[in-house]
Amino acid sequence: MPLSEHEQRLLEQMERALYAEDPKFASSLRSVGPRIGSRRKAAVGVLAALLGVGLLVGGAATSLIILGVAGFLLMLLGTFLVISTMRAEPAEAAPEAGSPSPGQPPQNSKSTSGKKPKPGKKPKSGFMDRMDERFRQRREGDGR
Numbered sequence: 001m002p003l004s005e006h007e008q009r010l011l012e013q014m015e016r017a018l019y020a021e022d023p024k025f026a027s028s029l030r031s032v033g034p035r036i037g038s039r040r041k042a043a044v045g046v047l048a049a050l051l052g053v054g055l056l057v058g059g060a061a062t063s064l065i066i067l068g069v070a071g072f073l074l075m076l077l078g079t080f081l082v083i084s085t086m087r088a089e090p091a092e093a094a095p096e097a098g099s100p101s102p103g104q105p106p107q108n109s110k111s112t113s114g115k116k117p118k119p120g121k122k123p124k125s126g127f128m129d130r131m132d133e134r135f136r137q138r139r140e141g142d143g144r
Helices: 003-022 023-062 065-092 125-141
Strands: none
Touching: 003 023, 023 065
């Protein structure tokens, strides 16, 4: 049975109050749910993909085309489950402790979300960025 509009508003108010009072606790509660289901879904996907590979090989060994096709489809389904689980995790993840929950106005306090690079350390860069940097250093006479 769906919640009425009044009940939904009360629930949203309670969620906002929980985030305002103890954001760490609220985010830990929210992050527990999706992980269990997604792990189970990923495990089922891996098992289905492995069973599909087995059926595919068995179909090829026995020359039963239908068995090979069924194995291929099962392998495809299992792979899809694993990939969809991996993509869904960041979207289902709980908001960080410093960020407001959906529908909550941003806080004026210092934000703790997002990683800032440590002073003195360069953030990781890609292969081409490193090559460009080395080329610049060689041109400036600082080459190795």
